[in-house]
């Protein structure tokens with residue numbers, strides 16, 4: 401069989417639907433054409449797949465049969481040509497080998513302390529008893545965490561400028577309308593700094609200057625005692641004993657900043673939203689946090705089953721990435737009875753997979769217990785993708801989610817201050833809450849009978 405069926409509306413119409421209403425586009429295609437279906441908005445046909453066995457088969461032959469980097473070219477203007485996300489083949493393998501170790505092992509302990517400190521510093525700014533938008537604070541936390549973990553930058557002038565510029569640049573392509581700039585090459589024309597693309601280029605240029613200035617400084621002031629990821633990349637050597645060039649370093653650094661910041665901030669905003677909306681979830685979570693011994697290490701949070709289930713359910717219901725990177729077939733490939741020709745892309749569809757009623761009964765409901773009752777395979781639950789492109793920041797993001805949630809929940813009672821339920825909307829290439837997630841925070845009395853006594857350690861971070 402040739403390609404699976406899919407909408408025949410013109411490419412431009414499908415593209416606009418995919419940008420403006422991605423969830424209804426996927427849902428209506430799945431309803432009409434089933435699984436898999438072929439979307440016709442890209443330069444090549446993209447087959448959306450939400451069958452776990454088919455996803456397993458794709459991940460099993462990832463490297464040999466597919467390229468993913470070239471389907472990510474819309475991110476080139478932000479990340480540059482040498483970004484891990486845009487590479488394929490041996491170049492991808494090589495860069496991935498360099499970038500993976502900093503996100504594992506002993507280093508995670510250092511990051512754990514850093515995350516707790518930043519979360520408590522940022523949440524101390526919340527106005528007591530007044531409604532405020534939570535999402536910008538989650539962005540602030542995740543930006544500071546990633547800037548310090550990746551760059552090891554201390555709060556100071558370069559840090560502040562980089563933080564502000566990155567916010568502004570990512571915001572300028574955040575809404576469904578402005579994200580069209582990425583999807584339509586024709587809109588990428590600069591008519592000076594007042595035009596949307598001109599402004600984007602100007603901001604990117606300023607960010608580049610700051611990063612190159614930092615690279616130059618760090619190359620001259622080598623300090624082996626530093627624990628940041630930048631330092632590891634500076635000293636990394638490939639199989640020919642060659643260090644990374646300035647351009648490679650720049651592109652990987654910006655990749656980590658962009659990939660690690662918005663994604664985690666979005667996941668945290670959703671988690672807080674669900675916790676505030678559902679009192680039974682809040683109560684159970686706080687009760688579990690209360691079981692931590694007073695002198696428990698922050699990393700013991702990783703072992704708490706309900707906290708883990710809340711994070712997983714958050715990433716299931718509205719996955720930050722709706723699809724994995726599309727994989728472009730290099731060779732013909734058999735998928736669910738279809739013959740996929742070279743040049744066709746397949747995209748495991750995280751959103752539709754996570755809503756399969758056979759895997760997740762009542763899929764619309766936020767019910768963390770499902771992750772306690774059942775073990776899901778990496779082909780049934782994949783918020784971080786899989787195969788040879790699986791997110792390298794997965795452990796880091798989960799650590800950050802757990803530490804930030806725990807730090808906030810032992811200090812504050814939160815009340816949702818939104819008029820209705822919050823719906824998801826496209827934000828750049830991700831899915832995020834459509835509002836700022838407004839809340840009212842009240843500091844828990846320090847003699848609070850609930851979690852205070854046993855979570856001193858988190859309070860004091």
Ligand code: HEM
Pocket residue numbers: 468484485486496546655656657659660661663664667720721723724725726783784785786787788789790791792793794796797
């Ligand atoms: C909740 C937070 C996050 C989510 C939901 C997420 C999700 C994803 C997904 C779905 C992919 C594509 C995987 C695939 O196609 O199979 C990916 C790739 C990637 N992520 Fe994440 N991510 C998160 C946080 C992070 C963090 C904290 C970092 C780094 C600091 C990071 C760095 C990357 C990189 C570099 C890639 C590209 C991997 C490659 O091409 O080999 N992400 N992420």
